[in-house]
Amino acid sequence: MESVIEVERLVKRYGSVEALRDVSFSVLSGEVFGYLGPNGAGKTTTIRIIMGLSRPTSGSARVFGVELYKPGGSGVRSRVGYVPGVFEFYGGVSGGRILDYWCQLAGGCSRGVVRELLEAFPLPLESAVGTYSRGMKQMLALVMAFSHEPDLVVMDEPTTGLDPLARGRVLDFVRSKAREGVTVFFSSHVLSEVQRVADRVGLLRSGVLVALEDVSSLLRKSGKVV
Template sequence: MAVLEVKGLTKSFGEVKALSGVDLTVQEGEVFGFIGPNGAGKSTTIRILLGILKASSGEAKIFGQDVWSDAVDIHKRIAYVPGDVNLWPNLTGGQVIDYFISLRGREVNQARKQELIERFQLDPTKKSGTYSKGNRQKVALVAAFAQDADLYILDEPTSGLDPLMERVFQEYVMEAKQNGKSVLLSSHILSEVERLCDHVGIIRDGTVIETGSLDEMRHLTRTHLYVETKQPLNLEDMPGVYDWQQEKQGYSFQVDTEKLDDVIKKISEYEVVKLESAPPTLEDLFMRHYESGGAMS
């Protein structure tokens, strides 16, 4: 069942068109990665989903309700973490967390809150004005995961966190998924998206240019190969071979997935001594989209 559905979403600011027909679907119990560089339209889309901005045209629904007209009801069932958290400087971190949770009209689960505070290594007694960027992010993450939300909307949530805290964050995202919750994760950290997400949407210049599962998208990427042979080898001009480089003892290059069988057969003619393969990554796909202006090369 779809928890979030966006169809043909557009947003203009005067002459500037920030979104040009965005389509997204997030299913119940899945983590959806929403990726693209700064300025691509990720945050504008999320602000529309939160009812902060009104779309110029198109449709956006969460739990089957309109994100603009039904925003109050929707917010009772979602948790949101922005990429740059601003807090009240004279309130302690603990007070801010309690306030954020109370906005949804529910009592604070003190045991759950305390567990999160300890896992994220946050001192809740300090005033928010003394917090670093990373600690401000921790306040928002503790408040979000302390809530029993049905949909978590996370916009660059690990900005300012160290690698250890990023790992803690990832554990709580996976816990939410295991509990049947849905997550929309906007990020430019591709390794994070690859580790957590079931489906991915790539946005470029206000348009979603590719969506699918990671496995589906990997079919469009290239496999990295390193090979050593007894006889000299040169496949530089072979169809589907890219970035051919001769190294000290062998050769490294990339191969289009659909040409991999042909390339392996060709290599075998040269008496293979060593063959190493690295699977294609989300970053490969992402970079190919942007280097080719959105069209797969």
């Protein structure tokens, strides 16, 4: 199968601090890849490099064969949706205007797709985003990430701030999109979330990839079920 993301011997240092150490993995077309690790393990650092928002100290991270932190990645970016772990919106602007503006930047969104997303994640689009709860802002970010029908969606702990019911809707939605052929890179520090959506898992600890295997193999090593 085609590799959508290829990470090879990735190293990232901040001064004397080594955030990533010789990390290598690939994400295959159409799979949900779970990137699992505790807070501070280096998950967001990896994602920022994949998305071209940070440059590695050494090694490489390619998306559809392109390193997005180098010039020439504009054609690939339109094929990628992104839910960052930390985001802000202009509080005085309505959710609908933000979504419309995003669709213009992304080169257009299908009305049918946007309607489907808003049925899954209802939002008061006429209201200013400044009145939204943390969970509602997270929902808006999810709608934006999928609205332009990307081939790959990169999600940095996308269920943070959501109540249990909303979290379940997000996980079910991710699986449904994978069945449609969308590749998803899903980071989390919660094993049960990754178990529910992922085909394969990369386990990161203190900047080192300590395991790379399918979910069933990882669960067999996780301990006794009671």
